[in-house]
Amino acid sequence: MKIIKPTVITDAKLVSSSIPENDHPVWSAATAYAKGDRVILVSTHSIYQRLVAGTTAASPDVDPENWQRVGPTNRWAMFDRAVGSLSSATDTMTVTLEPGIVRALALVDVAAAEAIVTMTDGAETVYSRTVDMRDESNVIDWESYFFGDFLVRKTVMTLTDLPPYLNGQVTITLNGTGPVSIGTVAVGSIFNLGVTVHGMSLGIIDYSVKSTDSFGVTAVVERAWAKRMTAQVVLDTTRVDEVHRQLAATRATPAVWIGGDRIDQSVIYGFFKDWSIDVAYASKSYCSLTIEGLT
Template sequence: MKVVPPVIVTDAMLTASNVPETDHPEWVSGTTYPLGYRVIKASVHRVYESVAVENVGNDPQEDDGSWWIEVGATNRWAMFDEAVGSATRQSDTIAVTIASGQFVDTLAVLDTDAVDVRVQVSIGGSDVYDETLARGVEQTSLIFRDLPVDPAATVSMTASAASAMATVEIGTLIIGSIVDLGITETGPSVSITDFSRRNTDDFGTTTVVERGWAKRMGIRSLIDAADADIVQRRLAALRARACLWIGEEEYDSLTIYGFFKDFSIDLSLVAKSYCTLTIEGLTNVPPLPQSPIQEAIDGLEDLLIKPAPDYIAKAVLLIKPNGRVGAIMLTNSQIQTGFDAELDALRLFKPGTDDLLFEVGDDGIAMNDVQVNRIKAGTGNSAQFGSASASGSLAGTGAAQVVLSKSVTLLAPGSIQAVAAVATAYSGTPAAADLALYIDGTEVFSAGGAAAAPAVPLSGSKSGLAAGTYSVEIMFNGPSTMTVNGRNIATTIIYD
């Protein structure tokens, strides 16, 4: 029979972890949170859920339950939170490094589904211990004994999933020094305490409310009679501490994280005595279920198609106090590439009303009272169209003059394409039309020739333009014997 009083892992001891602490957004005092929204406070490694409709300026850590409820530890710290039922989960591997600064000789991983767990110990930069244990089919706990004892040691643990895409889970990670409580006698008893409620009404109908449960073990160990006082003092020192109790390492049912309920030492034998213990495990309570609002937020993030596993895409669903969707923001923290979001159905309403503004459904996309200034125009591009025209007659002066102009605004880097048509007339001997098309002060097309034509087409483009407003102009440089009549410019924007 052995017991391991756990070392309380602090921020300073946890020198490395590959599990990010980004379960939910960090709480911000000036932000208004709706009912059911979850936040974290990384300073205390806890997750909180809003229990009010318009929750602003209320610190979750200091709240008395009026505005927030505490959900539990963040994902990174769930395996250190001294609770049963919470767990740290991550794809591929969970890897941590602990420098406790204390004498420890045991590391235990409880309630895990890892394929294998590797523990390494280094002292002064030199590796002094490296062992990997594979988990059996029905096994949930792995215990590493006889670690090198040195307060300067750093202990690294790596738990691996079956594949890089699979999830690995650790319920509890314990480090500490093992205490021997004698030889376990045959016939220990194991059971569970179920906290579920069963009610049967007057008609014989039984309803069950499922609640948590806890392991329970009754065990007796054989100790030297001379050690009875030592064992009694050791157990008395652990009366208010959750510890890892190990009846036999080969049986998960005889490995319990919890408290001893009572103990007695039988001093009837001269050389040997019996120590009898009842151990009750911590209650295995499932995590608090997410609110529908938080489920919607997490579900929207799952819809994002990430270009690579190391790219971080984020979706935020902003919900107004009346429960309506206020806005959706999709962002990609890795600006080197984009991403897509697949939505089977989406409905957006005008704030405070039931007026449908935008809907994505099986029948396509419907928009009511929505102004669109960009439309899809081929893969990766957006187009914006516009035109300008004039009909008054203008006579040539022999010098360049603008006969029609149009302003074009680029909302993002791109190019401008323009086409124009000019109707001309002349008296006497035909003369050259001498018309030109300019974009941003640059001539992109000119029309001249030996004789004038009744209608002159012009077209051209300019690329490499930054976001901004640019002019598109038709320039006329004809003689006084020539006039321009109807004229038109049509422009198209192609965004990069």
């Protein structure tokens, strides 16, 4: 079980992006807006919608009576530390970050044919990985080979071996045919809790509403859902204090939890709901966790 603790990406850490920030016109205090007009507030990289017609000098982020935040701009959606907002482009997108010393990277909610990650230190390329995002786990026999769905794509990718360069620049490129998108880019430090034991439980939390009236007719209102994982980790008893501190420090920070290196569905961007450490033996202890993803 590993935890990637993301570094907050600021303007200074975003070196370049192929995605323009031109979703809507930039907000201007001198412009008269109609109800429903949308603007970009560059200082927060957010989109705001006008609630009433008129002109106001106050910035939208401090004027809730006249403006409502809709979400992040397309360029910054991948860095907003939320699930549900996507950065999208056609055929390809490239972003370059200078996040400081980092050891791991996770891409969540990806729609692309391949992902390329490189790190440079000055003019030298110190790391390069190309990942094919095709998911061939559904090909289990000749029938599924000839008649199965070969358009299934992996939606997550994790790299846990980035070299620690203080001034290293990380470039992420997504390639595909047609629309490509990504929900979350998490780059930061990594902490190894221990070895996930057999019996890990994976599922989802469905927030859809199903109601049945007095005539037996069931109506379904589809809503968001989130991943859920319950797992037990074995660790050396000498590491109990260290693991306890790390988990306590992660209580209010969205992180990427990796339950198993070969199971994509065990990669969850979210919080722990509960955890406890059983100091079972002099040499080995057990940590039980329940992880819930963001919706």
